[in-house]
Amino acid sequence: MPHTGEWKVRLHLFEDGGTTKARAVIDTGTRELTGHGVAHRNPADTDVPEIGDELAAGRAMQDLGRQLVEIAERDIEGTGATGPGPRPAVGWPA
Structure with missing residues (x-):
């Protein structure tokens, strides 16, 4: 079943006195x-x-990526999906 989607990302940068903060x-x-x-x-x-x-x-985007992977892993567990042996740390089994 084909599926397409578009997710919007906003990136906000703030610099003050040698410290830069990002919010994605x-x-x-x-x-x-x-x-x-x-x-x-x-x-x-x-x-x-x-x-x-x-x-x-980059660090803000890594944080977002980590959160998305954690959510996906919980969603996978919620479906009752099981497989032979341990599931890969990231992504769907090949």
Whole structure:
């Protein structure tokens, strides 16, 4: 059965005094999740805001990914799905 979907992600970045914070919000249509990430610049390093943005945003997206995988794993368990041996840590069995 074919299925298509589109999930919207909003990424908010805040920088203050060498610390960049990111908040990533995903709307799946049935729920909204928020991931958080932080990056700290060493005071001795050159101030390159894009690097802080990349690190904080990447960490916020990793947080969202972790949450989505945890939800999927609970949903899989809720269906009563079982398989031979342990289930892979991420994704569906091949």
